[in-house]
Amino acid sequence: MEKRVVFRSWWLPYVLVAPQLAITIVFFFLPAGQAIWQSLLAQDPFGTNVEFVGLDNFVTLVHDEYYLASFKTTAVFSVLVAGLGLVISLVLAVFADRAARGAGIYKTLLIWPYAVAHAVAAVLWLFLFNPTLGVVAHWIKGFGIAWDPLLRDRDAMILVVVAAVWNQISYNFLFFLAGLQSIPKSLIEAAAIDGAGPGRRFWTIVFPLLSPTTFFLLVVNVVYAFFQTFAIIDAATGGGPGNATEILVYKVYKDGFKALDLGSSAAQSVILMLIVIALTVVQFRYVERKVQY
């Protein structure tokens, strides 16, 4: 049942997509092309001394064990952020959808964190988890658990994941809630009459019907974890302790904008771009098959 619109004139469709094409070229293809070109150069920060070095920047990266370790860190971080972000917001959306009273207040409160800038969110959580001042750190210590995000890798990872997830939940929540509200009540009622319990109703009706939303959010969240979280890392841990929270995009930012090593930074961003393209292709080819529109 594919719907097709057929244009009579051959040029109209091109004119209609031209603005979008222009934006894509100016804001995506040109910068991406520039990154690829710069990844082949070695230069001093001021650009007064530029040398074409071929794939040298990439070769250096491949031999850098710290860069390779960053892949693992990124994988752990992204899975946690995307996974937790989706699960928690789905649970919240289901409850908010059911709430009979004060639903408006719940929804407003849940959407609020999205208005908080990433860096601010990170500083907020950093403060809560600060070993000496933080309230949360105090509770954790109250349970007799050692807590020191400055020196313990796992603690630092928990800190940045919590900040990143908290910042993203609102966005996911909004889409899930909209998705839930578009599911026809009659279907659920029919299932209830047939004797299906709440759990069964959720897994056999609601969850499958929600799959387009879930899929969309999965793609968005993976991109978020990969690309948009460097402000959180920068403000909360600076990649430390050691390199324990140095995810790929943070390293691109640090090497490029703080250390002014443009060649290496560009090479890293090219690699990162390839990874995200690959991930998106995989998601669309394999995960989307399970989606029912």
Place this chain on the structure above:
Amino acid sequence: MTVRFHRLVRTLAAVAFAGVALPALAQTEIQWWHSMTGALNDRVNEFAKGFNESQKEFKVVPVYKGQYPESMAAAIAAFRAGNAPDILQVFEVGTATMMGAKGAIKPVAQVMREAGEKFDPKVYVPAVAGYYTTTKGEMLSLPFNSSTVVFYWNKDVYEKAGLDPNRAPATWPEVMAAAAKIKTSGSSQCAYTTGWPSWVHVENFSAWHNVPIATKENGMAGLDTKFQINSPLHVRHWSNLQEWSKKGYFTYGGRTNEAEAKFYSGECAMLTSSSAAQANINRNAKFKYGVAFMPYYADVAGAPQNSIIGGASLWVMSGKPKDHYKGVAKFFTYLSDANRQAEWHQKTGYVPITLAAYDITKASGFYDKNPGTDVSVRQMNNKPPTANSKGLRFGSFVQIRDMFQEEFENMLSGKQDAKTALDNAVRRGDEMLRRFERTAKE
């Protein structure tokens, strides 16, 4: 129609005339990008205001462009786009990068010479001037704000722990003996902490013990320099820190100045950090404290030597019209005035960068009235600087410092011992130096 046309021509002519006439009357604007905040920002604005009122030809416009790495990145982007500022304040870790950018900067000595302004590099404190001078003796940037590492201790806690509150520990073993006493007596939950781990426990530690940080006079005599911070002395100090951390005598505070808050909040009883932290400590500490020289190891021959500086200097960017450089030179002469320098030192807590500024401050009785304010000066000039203690110059040092600190953290968290940490630091640092050497050929 013709009347209207004539009026239009007249209007255009008037506009054109005004356009030509205005710049001729206007002053030459000198853009100065800096990273000074709070009270320091006010001082910078006062400098500009004072200079602008002292003459009519030039107008210095100070602009805060974010923290040191940010303002440097902004200036670099501006340079690439062809509108760099005239004057840029760059922190000491960026010095080698600026020196490597031959086409982007104009040496201060040259700016002064061409403008016919009197300029004598000898008026500067040697430990400061050496930092910004080439091996050929040409001064590339104007020293502005410099600080060094000093030791702070909480006298109230010392008293509680049964230690002599008026005597600072001079050596590292004494520091740890004090830490042990503070811990066992429970007079403070944290005994010792440090700001800027690399600056304190690598760079200044080396200079203070007169051992090299790297070959080629710590990189000042050539780009083909190699790190030497995995010497037995360095390993000994780092493994001590690791052990003290395990015992709870040393609490890690973070990579920049986070530890300073741990000290003035009363949480930690001892601190090594920048002498420029004193203003903040003064304002926030609700206890008596003292300032002393950095601790050292007494069995190291020649220690203590002298400490090296941190802080920033003013660089002049290239490619500006000639009259801009004349203004910059006049402004630098204004800044270098001994009384102005003395006032800057007294009000900010930065070390005096000219010898005259120190003498004026001393003669005014400032040091007697404000005990501890001269510690940094005396420590910096403790002995005539050697090749190991006159400063350092490494390309990509922003990145390298981070690497040192990453290895330091991995050591403190117990993932590796001191030897491995320092070996890794040397290996990774050298790789960065080689990369830099390649893009910054003479």
